[in-house]
Amino acid sequence: MAKELILGAFEVMAPTFLANSWRHPRARPEGYATLEAWQGLARQLDAGGFDFLFFAEALAYPMTPEGTVPEVVVREAVQFPVHDAPLVISGLAATVDRLGFVVTSSTTAERPYLLARRFSTLDHLTAGRIGWNIVTSDMQQALVKLLGDDEVTPHDARYARADEFVSLCLDLWERAWDDDAQPMDKGSGVFNDPGKVRWTSHHGDHFDLEGYFPIAPSPQRTPTxxxxxxxxxxxxxxxxxxECIFTQERTVEKASALVQDLRSIAVSHGRRPDAVKVVNGLSVIVGDTEEEAAALRQELTDAPSREAMAALFMGWSGIDLTSFDPATTLEEIHTEVGQSLLAQYKDPTRTVGQVLDGLRETMGGFKVTGTPQSVAAQIERIAAETDVDGFLVEFTFGGTASYGDFIDRVMPLLREKGLLPAEPRRGTLREMLTGSGSAALPADHPGAHAVVA
Known part of the structure; x- marks a missing residue:
């Protein structure tokens, strides 16, 4: 029996994502900064049966290791401008009552107390439909300049900070209040029961916190x-x-191996193998004929300049490909920024010049192109051979143009194949994505007991 897939829409609050869509005739980039445009997208995704809208929040933009911004970044809108996505969520949650929302926030740039407060508030305002995509940040060179840090934080040190960051947030979300700590009793004059609101005391390697957490428990307590x-x-x-892991593999062999590895790692931490849901990036182009779809895909691929793609790669990986001899390879290159991205391009048979020339085709996840029937069949095959739990359908032309054909022409075929639920999922985001029937963290999650490391 086919697995019912999770579906998210992958966006960034900017005119473009992969520097390849804002110039296309289908694109309407002028609405990227308006609430109205995002409300239109939320309504489309909600009605179409998507589970969530995912914002790949970016705090900065590509910058060289020397601290300069290539002109192409500004000229061709290479993740520039980029707006503050968390601020739009409450407006979207008021627009639709089912769709979930996931926002990326960095443990390198943020502070635990402020982030925990923000996401608790969003969990209240969305009725439990909020998720936090935890990252340790790309665009590290720019963040050093913009936030006043001394230098790029080494990769593994960022994860050590992230571990303490998340543990402290879990302590605030899960332990700071009892479920029944707010009697709101007018007769006795007790709004909050002092015996059921706990003082948090944390003194770690990276953070110190002493005090109460001033946000009462939200529907999920901890965002998904x-x-x-x-x-x-x-x-x-x-x-x-x-609870949900976003991957960007492009072959079924690598995706399958990664899914198995992630589940085995979860087991090593005392969790069930199905405690983590894996969703991979998916770019979809649909046409009336295979030829029409292929031509449209080529238009999208050809849109960005080589220079723009090199700048985007630099921002994500910390590596300026244009500074290397095109005849060399990336085998001996190291980065403290985007190690997983760089690893995808380390190949002794592929030169730097070939990597540069191929970025427009190789960045992102799976690319499926064809008629509705062909696209549905390709998705069915990828899901079966990789055992992924779902997909993040990637931004292509921008706004509602990115998803209309997929919703109207492909998703009905996926439902017929049993790959999507007959009716859209409902509930908190955790209930929709995990199928647990509970808004709370599962018992085998370390945050369920919130023991601060």
């Missing part, structure tokens, strides 16, 4: 936890904390 790092350290972190 996503994670998107695929390095060895990132996988171990995900196996401990993540």
């Amino acid at each position: 936890l996503f994670q998107a790092g695929a390095s060895r350290t990132g996988r171990d972190f995900a196996g401990r904390y993540a």
Whole structure:
């Protein structure tokens, strides 16, 4: 029997994502900064049966290791401008009553108390439909300049900070209040029972906190936890904390191996193998004929300049490909920024020049192109051969144009194949994605007991 897939829509609050869509005739980039445009997208996704809208929040933009911003970043809108996605969520939650929302926030740039407060508030305002995509940050060179840090934080040190960060947030969300701590009793004058609101005292390697957490328990208490790092350290972190893991593999062989590895890591942390749901990136182009779809895919591939793609790669990986001899390879190159991305391009048979020329085709997850029937069949095959739990359908042309054909022409075929539920999922985001029937963290999650490391 086919597994019913999870579906999210992958977006960034910017004119474009992979530097390849805002110039296309189908694109309407001018609405990226408006609530109205995002409300239209939320309504489309909600009605179409998507489970959630995912914002790949970016705090900065590509910058060279020397601290300069390539002109192409500004000229061609290479993740520039990029707006503050968490601020739009409450407006979208008021627009639709079923769709979930996932927002990326960095443990390198943020502070635990402020982030915990923000996500608790969003969990209240969305009725439990919020998720946190935990990252340790790309665009590290720019963050050093913008946040006043001394230098790029080493990769494994960022994950050590992230471990303490998440543990402290879990302590605030799960232990700071009893469920019945708010009697709101007018007769006795007791709004909050002091005996059921706990003082948090934390003194760790990275953070110190003394005080009460001033947000009462929200529907989920802890937002549904996503994670998107695929390095060895990132996988171990995900196996401990993540409930849903976002991956960007492009072959069924690598995706299948990664899914199995992530589940085995979860087991090593005392969790069930199905405690982590794996969703992979998926770019979809649909046409009336195979030829029409292929031509549209080629238009999308050809849109960004080589220079723009090199800048985007630099922002995500910390590596400026244009600074290397095109005839060399990336085998001996190391980065403290995007190790999982760089690893995807380390190949002794592929030169730097070939990597540069192929970025427009190889960045992102699976790419499926064809008629509705062909696309549905390709998705069915990928799901069966990789055992992924779902997909993040990637931003293509921008706004509602990215998803209309998929919703109207492909999703009905997926439902016929048993790959999507007959009726859209409902409940808190955790209930929708895990099928647990409970808004609370499962008992085998380390946050269920919130023991601060």
